Amino acid sequence: MAGSLLLSLQFLLLTLVLRSAGQEGDKSGEKIIDGVPCTRGSHPWQVALLKGDQLHCGGVLVNEQWVLTAAHCLMSEYNVHIGSDQLGDNRSQKIRATKSFRHPGYSTQTHVNDLMLVKLSRRARLSSNVRKVNLPSRCEPPGTTCTVSGWGTTT
Template identity: 30%
Template sequence: MVTGRERACVLISLFVFSGASVDCGLQAPLSRIVGGANSVEGEWPWQASLQVRGRHICGGTLIADRWVVSAAHCFQDERLASASIWTVYLGKYLQNATSHTEVSFKVIRLFLHPYYEEDSHDYDVALLQLDHPVIISTLIQPICLPAPSHLFEPGLHCWITGWGALKEGGSNVLQKVDVQLIQQDICSEAYHYMVSPRMLCAGYHKGKKDACQGDSGGPLACKEPSGRWFLAGLVSWGMGCAHPNHYGVYTRITQVLGWMNQTMS
């Protein structure tokens, strides 16, 4: 059964925050995803944990000083559709402990893509507006958004991060795993042509490495030769977790940028 990874339970490489130019997509100097490993604290400074009443539900990605992007399917249950119930954590590393680096935000507005389709997971993207601006540091900063023309080539190795299940069925420590971008026609055939142009596939033919429940909405991040990380996709759906010939399917960011920029402006 094809499901989302979790149910119920820019165009420029510099962003401007409070009058100061701050780089995006740069990792700090550094002294439960299937097949992954523990990340290092501060390694993924754009990673967000989206929680309801203290429980991690989905992942998200900081893209501007008051905006986090996630997957629309995280909010499709009517009990999760209200912005006011959500708390966003940035700078978080452990789920069962509070880090000195983490900051929490309430969500004041929640936007789901108007073309989002629950059954097909097409246009699976949502934007959360935070109640106050993020203070940007090396440990909390936005990822870079690609230009609409940006090509993430098949074969490129990118990374997924999150606190999702380590096997089908959460991890306490933020996990990371490398995945390979898959040619669109190959993935579409594997999923009986249910993969739309708004989707991007990543993983391996043999499986073993993938996102899973709880990782939904989290980033598929790709590092460019410049050393900056760009957001290529959002964890959206798949057939099980890390099964052979069933890749992870992600919302393709370049295809929903227009709506994102319009919503945030």
């Protein structure tokens, strides 16, 4: 069970770093490579990890109380912004993170296994704007087109 969950989480992270093929996008160097703006509300599992009021990292809601993000995003404390693609939206849910669990094989030098689970202090309220990401049950073959979502910057 743990092995299949870890494999699913690794695949999810891989899809978060692969670019969507065939789309022309921003090449400024500060944005997701070849990224294009998404339709508002099209990624209701996308969350933001905030340091104060500032964006620190993105992540995805894997269930009502857990977020998957990158291990290099570890901070001593942060709030998680859920339910809006606008960080200043007062209708969004902001939930304090209580614990973070880096992948045991994460390397700060090579960033191999750059995965981390973040536990929320309370359950997120699911709605049309807040949904859990659908984790795959198997890995897609090489060359499969994947969609990536994020906040428009890389850290």
